[in-house]
Amino acid sequence: MVHALSEARRVLKPNSILVDLRPAIEHHHVGILRAGRYRELGTTRERFDPDRAANRAVAHVLGKRLFRQEWRTQFECDWVFATLGAFREWISEFIQSGGLSSHDWLVRRADNATRGRRGESKIVARAALVMRVLSKEGTCHGERTANQRGHARRPTTRCS
Amino acid sequence: MRVRIDPKQNEVRALKWVTDWRLKRVLDVGCGDGRLTVRLARLGALVHAIDPDGKLIRKARESLPKHLASRVRYGVGKAEDLRLPDESFDVVVFSWTL
Numbered sequence: 001m002v003h004a005l006s007e008a009r010r011v012l013k014p015n016s017i018l019v020d021l022r023p024a025i026e027h028h029h030v031g032i033l034r035a036g037r038y039r040e041l042g043t044t045r046e047r048f049d050p051d052r053a054a055n056r057a058v059a060h061v062l063g064k065r066l067f068r069q070e071w072r073t074q075f076e077c078d079w080v081f082a083t084l085g086a087f088r089e090w091i092s093e094f095i096q097s098g099g100l101s102s103h104d105w106l107v108r109r110a111d112n113a114t115r116g117r118r119g120e121s122k123i124v125a126r127a128a129l130v131m132r133v134l135s136k137e138g139t140c141h142g143e144r145t146a147n148q149r150g151h152a153r154r155p156t157t158r159c160s
Numbered sequence: 161m162r163v164r165i166d167p168k169q170n171e172v173r174a175l176k177w178v179t180d181w182r183l184k185r186v187l188d189v190g191c192g193d194g195r196l197t198v199r200l201a202r203l204g205a206l207v208h209a210i211d212p213d214g215k216l217i218r219k220a221r222e223s224l225p226k227h228l229a230s231r232v233r234y235g236v237g238k239a240e241d242l243r244l245p246d247e248s249f250d251v252v253v254f255s256w257t258l
Binding site for chain 1 (some may be wrong): 162163164165166167168170172173174175177178179187189196239240241242244245246247248249250251252253254255256257258
């Protein structure tokens, strides 16, 4: 991961930025959306080892002053499944990618909650995503900063 | 459509805060099926998108809207070995890649 960040730095122009977008270290919430109302069915039980390793890699390049963190924001992202089959497919892909153990219990809950109401209900998986903006460090003195070039115009309320 | 991702467009809203994407040369690393690539191109970026999975790149090429074809170039590639010239991009995006 550190190597990937170093490669990114190499191809970036001076004072340019890297955007790191990925899920926060939080479980996905799965629920039912019916008549505009969300009802929770459960949360996924994924492992966070890869995400923690990615955070360590980012901390490493910040520590080495290869990048500087301009800002960080966190927001919700929904996956809205039209059918139970689509939800099952998503869970299967998740399991295959190594992120989850079997979640048959969650599929069963979704099946029970939507049974007989297929047209009215949608299954929703809700994740928190984190977006970090890092600017390339180590450029010539006197060059304009990323902010001055119009990047990362405003910090958000969840800056760190 | 069987799955709608981010119907509230929170991701696009966050991307808009990052920079003015118009005519920015952007490298999208780990583009997958090109979902985020298309969003970046719609914001005006010129996107070079790579992913190690050739099948996903083929799918991304097939689903790319024609009006964005001039702004997007897809290729198979790895984050650890970019094989691209030094200092050639304004923004690098790691989309679910690290």
